[in-house]
Amino acid sequence: MIELLSENRCTACNVCVKACPANVFDTVPGSVPVIARQQDCQTCFLCELYCPVDALYVATDPEHVTGITEGAADEAGLFGSYARALGWRKGREGGADQDPTHRLRQVSLSTARPAESRSSKP
Amino acid sequence: MAELIQLNSDVLVIGGGPAACWAALAAREAGRSVVMVDKGYVGTSGATAPSNTGTWFATTPERRARLVEERLKQAEGLADIRRMPRVIDTATQHLHVLAERGYRFPRDDDGDLYIANLRGPDYMRFMRMQVVRAGVTVRDHHPALELLVAGDIVAGAAGFARQLGQNWEARAGAVVIATGGCAFGSRILGATGLTGDGQLMAAELGASLSGMEFSNQYGIVPLHSSVNKGLPYFWASFYRTDGSPIDIPPGQRFPVLARESLEGPIYARLDQATGALPDALRRGQPNCFLPFDRAKIDPFNDIFPIALRSEGTVRGTGGLKRTDDDGSVGIAGLYVAGDALERQDIAGAATGGGGPNASWAIATGVWAGKGAAAFAARLGSRANDRTVRPTGQAGLRPAATVRDIDPARAVALVREELLPVDRNFFRSAPKLAASLALLDAAWAELRDHAHGTGAAAFRLREAAGLLASSRWAYRAAEMRAETRGMHRRLDAPASDPAQSRRLSVIGVDRPRLAFEPHTTEVAAS
């Protein structure tokens, strides 16, 4: 679930309010947005990608709040880590053309364990 | 109450995933004006956006024949050999359109464009840009709650604009439903908005569904995560708590893991990925590594706990039944695309994941967009002057006295009855009957007493959609007294040749079921 909105980093651009498909955030006039409906979060990590300044952190547990602190997330380099892994920067897409998935699917098709490859759904 | 938002167009598209975007583009290309209303945000909502989807495509007749052959083998008699090639061809053609328009597919080692994979966040952001550029009016956070009809003809929809706190009404010459599958409240990638709303709205007008018993596909997730991505587990070994390996006979991964998960915790390790593979996996599938990196697990060397999580009809095959290739479902003015449709045509009793579903969303999206555009064109410009009436029932127009009904309780019930492996992966007549008694009671309560406006109506309609799909799924599972594909009956573990037919269901309140007369699969010659 979404757990952190770093007030230190956030520029109150409200992109996350718009882009979150589950409508988790609310705008606050004159301030940074709030996580208003945390339980609606679908743990899709997409707000992290859309935030232009890497101010959001989504913990991977979709059912329970882990209680991670901003300090701990910062120290572990977690803010913006998904965007960096994909090649997105400043809330803009990038990196799809560098995707090496063709190497994976090549192997998964050619190492012919036919019955198993069927049940392995990419 | 704040003012009503009034929208007008030739074609109204309900949804914001790939099927909706392709439908909107096709309708614009046919010269129609298009409004698109999404429950979430077009670009991030739906099952594709947070995922990576493999595609189903063929650039040669030989490859196409092989793809059809492969799927026929798994479909257990319920696929349609005539329709599969059309889906593959239309999807392939439009994957090339994507490339022409500038979507940045990678190149493979031979320097050829690699169109076999779409990176969800990039693909859906690209689709949003295309839709906006084409002149489609996009309304985010505008869930549709019900359809509007003029006489017997669908003429629009009505809903609630969540961020504006206003109701909206959209008039149109034709409507496309592309609201995705039903995930029964499962916490998998992209599933929050997938509550079966479109299936409910269409069924309220008399549309049939089919294949709803195939609504129990399960996927592997690292325990306590939402990431139901299957690809990395191709290189996995599986273990029990004592470290002993779980032996998996070919093709038996899911039944074996499901059984083991009822005995105790299960674990995996990606220990068959060696050499250059770990790096390629990491760079190619970054979302798979979020649960590992954030919990400091090295999945190639550490054994990590996993769980099986329901994927409902998102990777199952049940949904609204097409009466024609253009996505009509037997109701004038209404067209359906993507996961909201049943996908037995391409997948039969097995999952359509791994490529067919993504390509189905493209192909059926294009077809529904064209179909809706043609219908709207025939009606002409006066279509939106028609007198309309709303058609939503449960949650909006109670049959008896209004009472305070908590939609969260209904959602919790659906999750309890539909998600557990021991209830829904391994089915049996007594378990199904017990679940149905509870689901029917919750349905009756909602239908008779629930009444909401605004945000409350939105939550009640989601609960109604979830309950409706649950009841269709379990009724169909009860009726199909055999084991076929993902539908496994402990009390009928063999498949019965006499039931090698599709099963359809009609009616929201009192669903009526019938086996379809003929299997549609034509033997490969």
Ligand SMILES: Cc1cc2nc3c(=O)[nH]c(=O)nc-3n(C[C@H](O)[C@H](O)[C@H](O)COP(=O)(O)OP(=O)(O)OC[C@H]3O[C@@H](n4cnc5c(N)ncnc54)[C@H](O)[C@@H]3O)c2cc1C
């Ligand atoms: C993790 C994961 C991996 C997958 N991998 C693959 C793969 O490799 N290959 C493959 O073929 N398939 C794959 N799939 C399946 C594929 O993602 C779906 O088949 C595809 O997204 C279906 O597209 P769609 O547009 O029909 O529905 P979706 O993409 O689910 O979109 C549904 C849309 O409808 C909107 N909506 C819902 N209700 C309403 C309402 N009442 N009013 C307005 N809008 C509404 C939602 O907000 C959403 O935008 C995967 C799915 C998951 C979850």
Ligand code: SF4
């Ligand atoms: S997108 Fe990022 S910067 Fe913008 S409001 Fe949200 S958290 Fe703040």
Ligand code: SF4
């Ligand atoms: S993880 Fe997804 S659902 Fe959760 S807040 Fe971020 S964008 Fe919204």
